[in-house]
Amino acid sequence: MRLFRLTLATIFQRKAWVICALAVIIMPFALPLVSSATEKPILVQPARILAAWGTLWTCTLMWGLYTAAKEGEKNAKSGIGEYFQTTGVSPTRQLFEIWLAVFCFVAPLAIITGLITQFGATPALADERAMWWTLNIQYVSLFLLVIGPLLALATALASRFGGIAGFTITLLITLYGLYGVGYVEHMLQVEENPLLRGLWVYSPHYSFADLTQRLLFKRGSLPTDGFWNMTLYFTGILAVYVGLSRLTFRAKVSA
């Protein structure tokens, strides 16, 4: 795990993660103070939930994907990937070790956000409180299941096409999955179109993993069947992305 340790130390040393960590910890408490929640105390908790998860998504998409892409590009271009390959660390292993290092920074951010929602925005009613833990765990799990493969894809694409391509493509895929798919669905409701239907079916429905509205309106945890179906769905996407990432990843720039 030498490459993992080196990547972990490199990200740690760059210190940009500190900004994300501070943002994830401070924003959920600071942003409600500058919102309309100050006039209506009842809105403080929803505002905190919105700020917490909004900050997490933003930090992960901007910093997480960027870091993953940068590490992938650097590994291929700096000769480090080639060095490790000659010592017996296969490209698959390299991709895994780089991914794991980035994931080690992203996962705690998600867990912190989950904990802030759990303890900093707990519903007052007992029955709502009962489902709060489950919903938070479900959200953190789905979030990590969505982000994990995207980090790998960013690393792999950047190793072949450069950091800008790796970051931009994965960012656009995520934004499309979170918001764009909804627009496609709207268009289908207005007028059925087989091409559009095909696009919608094969699109990554990341909005399913965004449970912010569910937390905001205290709709309760996902039914067990629904949660496992979603887990299975995102695991399928994970499998596709893992395959794509491995095909795309390269440990060194071609001669």
Next chain:
Amino acid sequence: MNKQASIHLDSGLEIGYGSPLAKFGDAVKLTSGTHFLLARNGRGKTTLLRTLAGTLKPVAGSFRAEGYLQYLPEDLNFDSEITPAMIFKMLLPKDRVKEAVELATRIELDVKKPYGRLSTGNRRKTALIMAEFSVRPDTGNILLLDEPFSGLDAFARQAFEEIWKKSASNVLRLVSCHPDYDAMEMPNALMIEGNTARHLDEPGQTWSCLKALMN
């Protein structure tokens, strides 16, 4: 475990990027110790090292490398923010970190300075220390070093040559370089002249006599 490292280059081995750059007329066997790889610019030194490292396919023929292999590319670079001390801590076995830092101090490499602020020579020292101290004591090792001396001062170079002498029994080093003084001893050399590569191991061989063959 076998502590002897070796490289067998079969007769007819051709190296290059698609089209052949150099060919071995005779089979060559390299064993533990230091072997210099000599050729003029663009004749295939890096290509041969990459081929032996397994990151480039030979155009024709075959070879066999036995031992724990490390190829240190000439352009290996670490992140500009990380320090040599952290690099050693992350990449070297725990029991060798102290030794590595001691050598770094002796050859005037500031291990606390970010890599991006190190001079070319000090960056080279960092990579070389990392590779040298990653050598496995319990097995045969192959170290393929691409221009390790470029940018390195004479004092540091001497320090590394001492390490090479000490570990000559279980490390096979193939070192590509452009020697800078005629009296430099090169008892073992792989030389690429024109399109032909061959092994020269005459006793008392120096850069002066090998240089004459290259021209």
